[in-house]
Amino acid sequence: MEQHGEATFLDLGGLGEQERVLREQAHRIAVDVLRPAARALDRMAPAERIATGSPLFGALTTLKQLGYHRIFLTPEAGGPPERVSALAQSVVLEELGWGSLGLATAFLVDMLPVMGIANFGSDELKDELMVPWVDDESGAYHGCWAITEPDHGSDFLSLRDDDAPTFGRAQLVAEPAEGGWNLRGQKSAWVSSGPIATHAAVHAQAGRDGDLYHSLFCVVDLADPGVRRGPPADMLGVRDDPQGELFFDGVFVPDRNVLVPPGPLYPAFGDQLLCLTSSVLANVAVGVARAAFEEALGHARARTQGGGPLTGHKNIQLTLYSMFEKVESARTYARAVLAHTNAHLPGAGPDATGASPRHARAAQVLAKRVAYEVAHDAVQVHGAQGLHRDALVEKLFRDARCLIIEDGTLEVLALDAARDLVANYEHDVYDLEEMLSRE
Ligand SMILES: Cc1cc2nc3c(=O)[nH]c(=O)nc-3n(C[C@H](O)[C@H](O)[C@H](O)COP(=O)(O)OP(=O)(O)OC[C@H]3O[C@@H](n4cnc5c(N)ncnc54)[C@H](O)[C@@H]3O)c2cc1C
Structure with a gap:
């Protein structure tokens, strides 16, 4: 220690x-x-x-x-x-x-x-x-990741092959062209860094063979003719990263910029990419939670009520303990899952049999939920001061609220994990010790 x-x-x-x-x-x-x-x-x-x-x-x-x-x-x-x-x-x-x-x-x-x-x-x-x-x-x-569309939010992040019929027509479509593809349509107003990015990793529905479900994954230079950006969105939190729409008015993407040609988004590629993003974001969420916990502890030590510091009151002690317990457990799990994901992603080496979607989603859900709960409690420990715009916990609370929607809502991520565990759980081999001892 x-x-x-x-x-x-x-x-x-x-x-x-x-x-x-x-x-x-x-x-x-x-x-x-x-x-x-x-x-x-x-x-x-x-x-x-x-x-x-x-x-x-x-x-x-x-x-x-x-x-x-x-x-x-x-x-x-x-x-x-x-x-x-x-x-x-x-x-x-x-x-x-x-x-x-x-x-x-x-x-x-x-x-x-x-x-x-x-x-x-x-x-x-x-x-x-x-x-x-x-x-x-x-x-x-500077990059961004353009996935969601105005009419396809959770649908895009939880899409599986058997969902294809309900997905319908995407709002960004790739049409075959000589030596590449033409992109037409738009992405949602929530694309992080959309207003400042120089390039975007873009998912577009490809029209080849008349199958509009198949997804093309490509890199687009956002200085190319036909790209337009919406204004930065005015959001509740995460205001320190601008979000905004991207419009593609017949943007030509040469074949060399295609990363994954049209094909089912899942499971071969999408599942594994989302394992990485889930594992990574879980560790960031732990940082948000720890920041809120530390603010609450600092305030509770400094503030006097009822004849002594807030830390002398049992309810505050228990709240602080509960925050601490959540941060520590979320960190341990997020670290273990990141290690496991890194070691098992395709291309990671001879053991690379694929990362585990249910564990990656569980790490993200746990850490994001912890960040939100701890930020909520941190505001409570601050009393009215926690609601003032000068208080860091006020910002952390707004950020943590956005975090439980960013990169998939808690519910949709949990449903995604449930789908994997119902189908695939046996005696789970991904035990924590094995995950922690990796590398
Ligand atoms: C801070 C932030 C950053 C973001 N960054 C990006 C980015 O970089 N790139 C990008 O493309 N997008 C980004 N997004 C968009 C984000 O991925 C979506 O907001 C998120 O996936 C939810 O989609 P939605 O907002 O359209 O909500 P909806 O999909 O409309 O969901 C609304 C509600 O319905 C529930 N719901 C939806 N579908 C189902 C279902 N099948 N079963 C059960 N419940 C369901 C959801 O849980 C939610 O409560 C970002 C969002 C935020 C808040």
Whole structure:
């Protein structure tokens, strides 16, 4: 056990030197850069947040300069010569979430096109786009992930082959063209970083063979003719990452930008990609929860009511204990599942039999629910002060509320996990010890 400022970390996963150094550095960046930028962005009008000179760009560039995007990549994709451990990745993700859910989200969606190219892209696309993107430290490249549409939200994230008949026509369709595809239609107003991204990883329904269900996954340069953006959405929370619509008015996507040609989105590719995003977001959610817990503890120690500090009251003690218990359990599970997912994703090595959808979803559901519950309790511990816009817990509560919809609602993620466990659970081999001892 070791002390770290206000926080105490139980070193369950056996942090080594690499993880300790990264954690100290990432925490400093979260304190000095992410939180101040996030709080400023939270109060700005949507258009100001993406204007030149916005603190958004400085914060994202700092993360690039630190090379945090590279620690999630294999050496072949431009990551460090030795693969960074899942534990180290988890430590960084938690600190990013602690600093700002919005900036952490922007950081993650930035990686989507790169991850897509690294796993599925042609050598040509790797040289042309992935290499300069991974090398970039100036913020010249920024990615987003355009999945949901105005009429297809949960439908897109939980789609399985047997849902195809109910999905209907997508609002973004790819039409075959000479040497590539033409994209027509739009994505929803919730595309994270849509208003600032240079490139998007895009899912579009492909019309080839008259089967409109089949999904094409491609990378689109958002400077291409025919791309339009909607204004940044004015949301309740996660205001530190702008969200907005993307419109495609006959945008030509050359074949070399196609990552996965038209075919069923699930299970071969979509399931596994969502395992990765679920495992990653779970660790970010733990950071949000820990931030709320630490705010509540700090306030309860400092505030006097009933003749003594709030921490002297049993109800506050129990609330703080319950928050602590939730954060610690969610962290342990999120870390274990990230390690397991990294080790089992297709392409991860000889053991790579596929990550486990039910465990990845469970990690995301648990950590997001914990973040929301802990942020809710943190406001209660603050009393009226927790409702004031100057209180960090007020922002954390709004962010945590958005988090239980971001990247799939809790209910839809849980239903997705249920579908997998009902069909596939035997004697579950994914026991925690095996997951923790991976790598
Ligand atoms: C902060 C944030 C960031 C986001 N970032 C992105 C992004 O980068 N890219 C992107 O493409 N999208 C993004 N989204 C969109 C997000 O993925 C969707 O909002 C989410 O999947 C839910 O879809 P929806 O909002 O259309 O709600 P709906 O799908 O309309 O759901 C409404 C309600 O019905 C329930 N429901 C829906 N379908 C079912 C079902 N089959 N069974 C049971 N209950 C159901 C849901 O649980 C929910 O309570 C983001 C959203 C947020 C809030």
